[in-house]
Every structure is written in C-alpha cells, then in structure tokens.
Amino acid sequence: MTPPSARVPPPALVEPPVLAGGSAIHEALALTGRPDVISFAGGLPATELIDADNLRAAYDRVLSESPGRALQYAGSDGDPGLRAAIAARLSRQGLPTRPDDLLITTGAQQALALLATTLLRPGDVVAVEDPTYLAALQCFAYTGARVVPVPSDDGGIVVEALERVVATARPKLLYLVPTFRNPTGQTMAGSRRREVARLAAEHGFRIVEDDPYGELRFRGAPVPWIAAQPEAADRTALLGSLSKTIAPGLRLGWLRAPGTLRRACLLAKQALDLHSSTVDQAAAARYLADHDLDAHLVSVRAAYRERCATLLAALPRVLPAGSTWSRPDGGMFVWARLPAGHDTGALLRDAVAKGVAYLPGAPFHAGPADPGTMRLSFAAHRPEVIEEGVGRLADVLAGTG
C-alpha cells in the first residue's frame, strides 16, 4: 500500500458560484424542520392538503395493473399519458398544446437546468426581474452567465427598465415568474406581458416563463401566459410543475417549448438522468385520469386564501410603522419591506430563538439588495398557527422600529 506521505491529493472541486447570502438561506431552511419553530421560510405546500390516499390508490393501480411498464426504463420525453393529460389541461386553459410539445422533467427545477445547459455559455447575459427565484439565480450562476437585474413593481417587471437593459446588455434570455412570483407573490399585468413579448420579437431574446404557482389563484381572473402571445410563441419556454398542485415529492414538472429547443433539452436530459421516474410519472398520469384535480384545487385555493388573509390581517399589528407588503391574489408568498435601518438577515437568529422563521430577502436579489425585505410563506400553516407565529415575530420586532 502507498504510504500516506506519498499519496498525491485528488484534484480540487470546481468552485461553486458565489451567491449573495447563499449560506443564510441554507441555514434558514434547515430550521424549517425544527418542530419548535413556526417556519414561514420554505415554499412548502400544506402537507395535510396533499391528496395522499388517492395518490396511494394511483400507485397501487399502476403497480398492480402494469408493473412491468411502471418499473422499467422508458423514453426521455416522458410518460405519454402524463404528457397527454398536461397538454389537455394547458389547452383547456387557453394555450393549445400537443403532448409532443412537452418534455416531462424532474421538477420544474430540472427544466430550468436543462434550459441553462442548452442556452447559456460563460459571459452570456440573462435578464431577471429583481428580486427573483433564488434557485434560478443559482442555476444561471453555474453556467457562468452574467445575470442582469431588471426592476419590478406590483405589476411585474418594469417594461421601460427592461427596454434599457435590452438596449445596453443584449440579454440572450429573460427569466420571469409572471404569476404569483417567488418571492413577492406579485403578478405581471397582461399589458406588460404583451409588451415583453413584443420586445422579445423585436430584439431576438428568448423568454423562460416559469409558472409553478398559476393554478393557485384564489382571487381575480387568470392572466394569459406570455407563451400564448403570438409574437413570442416561437421563443418562449413555459415551465410547469406538479409540486404545488399535487405533491413536491413526486418531483415532476414539464417544459413546453418550440421544437428545436425542446429537442435540445431532451438530449441534455438524456445525458443528465435518462428520464424522470417511470413509476412516479405513471402514478401521476393515473391520478390525473382517475381524480378531478380541479375539484381538489378548489379546497387548496380556499385554504390558501384564508391563510393569506390571516397573515395579511396580522401584519399591520406586527411590522414596524412604515413597512409595506405585497397582497397576492394566489400562490404562497407575501413579501414585506421594513423601513430603512432594519436588517432581516441580522434579525433571523433572534427570530429563530423565539420560535419563528422567515427568509431574509437579500439572497433573492440579483442586484443591490434591500436588507429590510423578507419573504413569508403562508401556505404550510393553519390560520391559528399563523397567528401564533406572527405573535412570535411581533416579539422579535418589538423595539426595532
């Protein structure tokens, strides 16, 4: 055996990309599992609203009726029944879609990674609304792309600001979560969606429209997808997910993209994981065929409406004078901004000591961060638990304003 002194050390790991406040998020999310902490931090759907009995029945059926197919390798583009069910759902909702327009992915997160792999090279520019989904920023950072923040407000990305970024930075890609955005809960107005589609056509950039929350609308009328705007139809990839509507543990999402882009993502997926879990896809397809997801979502939306209202009603009693917050029409998140002088990252340790957690807003920013921002998820807790958690937050914030 080679003596330890003669051993050559193995090569170093590739340096992971550095993200603002990246480790703060890991620390905060680790706390979501502590039973003594009421966590508003994670983007977890309510566990008790997951339709576990009917999912178990769907798994039972596929494993007893077609175990060979459910447990075997399969094609990379995904279970035909599942693609057909999702295509029919999108078509019913106003976006004509064929099963072959879809690629089933291991969560919408994998769809993002596939798009980043197929579209981005070091130095390419990605424009994002600021703040935006943290794990998308991580995904883009791994490619070496340069992420350029675009200011956004209650109505979504500010089109004039996007025009300036397009003229100066020439982005290859614009990443958006137009409906109930993570982290702010805000929704992009229909007029802005049309403007963004027009800009993409005029300037030749692609759009990634990430929509895991759109089905969780508890107020108001749906706003048409950017993918449904004729100008941008040939350059928009729409991402969806079963995580927030059925269960995140399925790890199933999809990508709807024009032919050449979809095929490029399919090849990348073959290299990455061959295909998403056959049995999970088959069970999800069975579940969608045997059960009325819309009926199930009626109760999920009602619960989230009540939870959101509970949180919003409590915030004026809790947050320091001068604070502002979003008023989402759906999804899972409220975004609050405390007045100048507050630092939600620094307050988190005290909050956890008092049994409550949230996510500081800084890591969601691709540009300069406002240290007074925080993301609160209302989805996972019943109203009485939200009241208790907000009471604990009041103790943390008392005397800081």
Ligand SMILES: Cc1ncc(COP(=O)(O)O)c(C=O)c1O
């Ligand atoms: C905006 C956004 N995109 C994608 C994802 C990933 O979803 P999935 O569980 O389908 O991978 C999330 C999860 O929270 C999200 O908020």
